[in-house]
Amino acid sequence: MSAPxxxxxxxxxxxxxxxxxxxxxxxxxxxxxxxxxxxxxxxxVDAFAAFAAEHGATKVVGLEARGFILGAPVAVRAGLGFVPVRKAGKLPGATLAQSYDLEYGSAEVEIHAEDLTSDDRVLVVDDVLATGGTAEAALHLIRRTGARVAGLAVLMELGFLPGRERIAAALDGAPYQALLTV
Known part of the structure; x- marks a missing residue:
């Protein structure tokens, strides 16, 4: 779904x-x-908050770093909690980690598992979908907590990169919204 x-x-x-x-x-x-x-x-923020409400989200997850800037106000506007997915080693305490492949190497993201429950439906928010590695890893992390994915919302998708194809299986039928495709 794209923006009006x-x-x-x-x-x-x-x-x-x-x-x-x-x-x-x-x-x-x-x-x-x-x-x-x-x-x-x-x-x-209003567009993403409407998407969260439309798909029954109970929490918003923002991906480091610009997903924090976008996701936190979306959570506030929608009346939901906000949970960060961070680069490995940035969160204190017990975390779940998910590795993913990059063009030349690999990376890892983490989440506090106790911030999500099996009752949660999570909207993932980020600024750009490029190759899809970080989004795919976050979607896997969310499911590992027992929560369900309500959807993925990004400001823009880089349509010349394979991000959409990469995240398709990880979305597992959950809705995807890119307001812009460039």
Whole structure:
């Protein structure tokens, strides 16, 4: 599901392309102008909060790091709790960890298992779906806690990368929303 045209136009107009960042040949999608604009940021949060309500979410999980910036206000707007999925070694106490493959190596994310229960339906929020590795790992982590996945919502999907295909099995029929595809 993508955003209605007016919302898509507003969001797109507030995302800046930065050429050759972080390395030559890459066009970085900078969302800081969107975050600085209260109209655009509110519209984004409202869209994700509506998606959470539509799919019966009871918690929002944000993926490090920009998923925290987007997910926390979505949780507040929707009247839900917020749970971070962090890079390995960043959360204190007992965690569940999930490794995933990157283009050149691997990474690991963690969650506090006690922050979710079998009664929870979790909406995962992030800024970009690129290759899908972090989202896929988070979806697996959520299910390992006993919670159910209510859906995955991202601001933008990089349509030229295989992220959607990679997350399909991990979503296991749960809905997916990318407000923009670039």
């Amino acid at each position: 045209a007016a919302l898509a136009d507003l969001l797109t107009s507030r995302i800046r392309d930065v050429a050759d960042h972080p390395k030559p040949g890459v066009v970085f999608k900078d969302i800081t102008p969107l975050l600085a604009d209260p109209e655009a940021f509110t519209a984004l």
